[in-house]
Amino acid sequence: MPRKLGLLFLGIIAGGLLVHLFHAARLEKIYWDKEKLKVELFETTERLARGEALWADRPAEKVSSVELVITGELDDFEELELQRQAGEITAPLIGSVLEELEPELVVALLHRRKLTLEGKDYRLDVNWVVIAPRTRFNLSVSPAPAGSSRAKNRVGEGAASFLPPQPSACGSALTAAVSRAHGQKKGLRFP
Amino acid sequence: MGKENFLVTLLLTFCVALGVNLGGSLLGSLGAALLNRPPLKTMHELAAELKIWALVAALGGTFGVIRTFEAGVLGRHIGDLTRQLLVVGCAFLGAHLGYLIIMSLGSHR
CATH class of the missing domain: 1.20.5 (Single alpha-helices involved in coiled-coils or other helix-helix interfaces)
Structure with missing residues (x-):
């Protein structure tokens, strides 16, 4: 064994x-x-x-310029004027720190906004936004249907309620929106 | 020590040295594989390291041989001295053959 x-x-x-x-x-x-x-x-x-x-x-990157690309059935004068008005709305973005910007609010600045030009109402629709040092908005413009208002936005009640309808007052509203955005971090969601 | 006896001693020494080197290296390599070490590299290293130990093991300890050398040189017993040298040579050949066999096993590396 x-x-x-x-x-x-x-x-x-x-x-x-x-x-x-x-x-x-x-x-x-x-x-x-x-x-x-x-x-x-x-x-x-x-x-x-x-x-x-x-x-x-x-170093923190900041918005140095905002470009607006507007498409729609407009003549040169209307396009320039709309660019000016939209530029006034988006001007406070310049100098903002990119990381602190709230993408939804940036879109909400112009999306479905009604602008008046020589008594005619136009509605801006944001197709897409590139949030970068050279921020770029791609916008579509169409004649606003009668009775439409900013309050019907799908973007969000908060954004719609504190953004005033008149472009002249938009600067301070955007500042408020951007400062609110500092405290909120959300993902980019196109409306 | 007769001639036949001496030949047996030579063969025995050769085989012991060869076996010590081969067995030690192969089993060491097996152990290395079980312990996640490189088996061929370990085998080669062991074969080189065991060569001298195989020689010692085959001769059955160093002191007896050294004493024989001493007696051979001082007492002028050239025959004994030659025999011991042959035994050492056979042990060395066995150990070296084992080393060469181990080297050939991993030569494709």
């Missing part, structure tokens, strides 16, 4: 050795690949940490 036991152990060791020798090269390759990946992971983590530190230390 002990002899058989000894043979059994010897067989186990011999079999283990054979299998091990058969797979040793692959095991070795796996080991070195793992080591290589460890090094890469370390380097990537270092790079990430450096990037995060740089990102945290970067």
Whole structure:
């Protein structure tokens, strides 16, 4: 019995050795690949940490200009005048810190706003906005239907209620909107 | 020590040295694989390190051999001295053969 036991152990060791020798090269390759990946992971983590530190230390970006791209059936004069009026509304954006801007409120500045031009009402629709140092609004203009009002906006009751309908008073309203936005962080949601 | 006896001693020494190196390296490599270490690299390192130990193990300890050398040199027993040198040489050959076999196993690296 002990002899058989000894043979059994010897067989186990011999079999283990054979299998091990058969797979040793692959095991070795796996080991070195793992080591290589460890090094890469370390380097990537270092790079990430450096990037995060740089990102945290970067100067805050501000809006330096606002561009308005207006499309619609307008003549040159109407387009210029609408650009002027819309520009007055968006002017307080200039100088705002980008991170502190609330995208919904930026959209709500112009979306479905009614502007009056030579007794005719026009409605602005915001197609899209790029919030960047050179902020860009893409707007569609259409004649406003009779009886439409800013209060029917889908953007949100808060935005609609504190933004006045007249462009001349919009500066202070936007300032209020932007300062409120500082306290609220929401994701961009186009209306 | 007769001639036949001496040949047996030489063969035994050779095989012991070879076995120590081969077995130590292979089983060490198996252990390395179980412990997530590189098996071939460990095997090569062990084969190199065990060469001298295989020599010692095959000779059955260093002091007896050294004493024989001493007696051979001082007592001018050149025959004994030559025999011991042959035994050491066989042990070295066995250990080195084991080393070469181990090296050839991982030579595709």
